[in-house]
Amino acid sequence: MxxxxxxxxxxxxxxxxxxxxxxxxxxxxxxxxxxxxxxxxxxxxxxxxxxxxxxxxxxxxxxxxxxxxxxxxxxxxxxxxxxxxxxxxxxxxxxxxxxxxxxxxxxxxxxxxxxxxxxxxxxxxxxxxxxxxxxxxxxxxxxxxxxxxxxxxxxxxxxxxxxxxxxxxxxxxxxxxxxxxxxxxxxxxxxxxxxxxxxxxxxxxxxxxxxxxxxxxxxINTGLFYPMPEIRRDPRRIIVTNSADMPLKGLYYLLQAIAGIAGKAPDLKLVVVGTPKPNGGVVKLIRRLGIGDRIRFTGRISDEAFVMEYARAGMAVVPSVYEGFGLPAGEAMACGVPVISTTGGALPEVVGDAGILVPPADPHALGAAIQRLMDHPDHARDLGMKGLKRVQENFxxxxxxxxxxxxxxxxxxxxx
Missing domain, CATH: 3.40.50.2000 (Glycogen Phosphorylase B;)
Structure with a gap:
């Protein structure tokens, strides 16, 4: 019936x-x-x-x-x-x-x-x-x-x-x-x-x-997450959204990756949508790596501000060790942002061939993928378009x- x-x-x-x-x-x-x-x-x-x-x-x-x-x-x-x-x-x-x-x-x-x-x-x-x-x-x-x-x-x-x-x-x-x-x-x-x-x-x-x-x-809520082509993307601006101090979410590895390529990209910036635990592991690692001037935590922000952050970003990174689905990857794709993701858990099912996939817990692989998108803006733009289409057709x-x-x-x- x-x-x-x-x-x-x-x-x-x-x-x-x-x-x-x-x-x-x-x-x-x-x-x-x-x-x-x-x-x-x-x-x-x-x-x-x-x-x-x-x-x-x-x-x-x-x-x-x-x-x-x-x-x-x-x-x-x-x-x-x-x-x-x-x-x-x-x-x-x-x-x-x-x-x-x-x-x-x-x-x-x-x-x-x-x-x-x-x-x-x-x-x-x-x-x-x-x-x-x-x-x-x-x-x-x-x-x-x-x-x-x-x-x-x-x-x-x-x-x-x-x-x-x-x-x-x-x-x-x-x-x-x-x-x-x-x-x-x-x-x-x-x-x-x-x-x-x-x-x-x-x-x-x-x-x-x-x-x-x-x-x-x-x-994916495409009424909330959508491209804003009128806003210029900064190819050296990275966005990540996760629970910063949870080992599962892999932010530690992304911070190590940023430190590893910082010398090649003096204007590289990382925007973390969230708030770190005061004097927690993430804050201590940033201090030890000496990359505090490259990292900005947004704290809690409105949905409108969130979409604006995606619109300005040159790429989104999902460094999770494991995800049961991977909403951050899908939301970034819905905004037309090129995505770098680990293969942790179900992330490959979400990203498919519309992003760059790297092994989890591997700062070197993350850093190489970030460098690749910075060096090849046409490839980054193509991935953003593919990601948007994949969300619209599948999620x-x-x-x-x-x-x-x-x-x-x-x-x-x-x-x-």
């Missing part, structure tokens, strides 16, 4: 953390919910802090937690009244012992909120909380999760990035929620993931048969939403 002749669905999209400015979770929730609504479906989003930015017609329900990782009030001490709530107490104890309890506690809160409201929905879509609370609902209503990439990769890279046994233990404690996520993920008959690479890696890391996965690539949120609805209906049918 054609989709247009089938009844619209009532969808509940759950997201334990939906920051619209950092990471991909908030981007996924906003764009997928809008695309589902545009197809005629009713969408409610239930989120913990920080909240997503949603479009008109998508209803938001806020499940407040302690929000102890809020950078404006980091690791605050909760009040006695707050800690009288057992779930809040569990969250505070988890954070106090260097853990990350938010997926667990969000799932408990979601269970309490939804258990008497399940009749409002046809399906629950869990955005990677993989919590016991969501598991507890799956026999009463169809549930499908999205797993963007195996968090075991983040954990292993973080542990290898430090030498001190104490710091290794801290990373292992932080990622201790993974055990819950693996146990819960194994209970679902269907799982959405965003690339063939992540299907393979999650299947291996979580011991889940590959046949249970439905690969649905993310879209739209409408296509992602249509495929997601197909997965919903499959799970709903199997649940009957």
């Amino acid at each position: 054609a989709e247009r002749h089938r009844p619209p669905l009532r969808i509940c999209l759950l997201s334990y953390r939906s920051n619209p400015h950092c990471g991909g979770q908030g981007v996924y929730v906003r764009n997928l919910s809008k695309a589902l609504r545009d197809l005629g479906h009713a969408v409610d989003v239930i989120s913990g802090p920080p909240l997503p930015v949603l479009d008109n017609g998508v209803r938001l329900t806020y499940l407040p937690g302690l929000d102890l990782y809020n950078p404006e009030d980091l690791f605050r001490t909760p009040s006695i009244r707050e800690l009288a709530d057992p779930v809040n107490l569990l969250e505070w104890l988890g954070v106090s012992t260097m853990g990350f309890p938010e997926p667990l506690t969000f799932g408990i809160r979601a269970f309490g909120f939804l258990r008497n409201r399940l009749g409002r929905y046809d399906i629950l879509h869990d955005n990677q909380s993989l919590s016991y609370g969501i598991w507890a609902l799956k026999d009463r209503i169809p549930v499908i999760p999205t797993i963007h990439h195996p968090i075991t990769v983040d954990r292993d890279i973080a542990v290898r990035s430090v030498r001190s046994w104490w710091k290794k233990l801290k990373h292992l404690r932080w990622y201790s929620f993974i055990g819950m996520q693996i146990r819960v993920a194994r209970k679902f008959s269907r799982i959405i993931t965003v690339s063939e690479c992540t299907r393979h890696d999650i299947s291996r890391e979580f011991a889940i048969p590959a046949r249970r996965f439905r690969v649905i690539p993310n879209g 739209t949120w409408r296509t992602a939403a249509i495929k997601t609805v197909e997965a919903y209906r499959e799970v709903i049918h199997a649940h009957r």
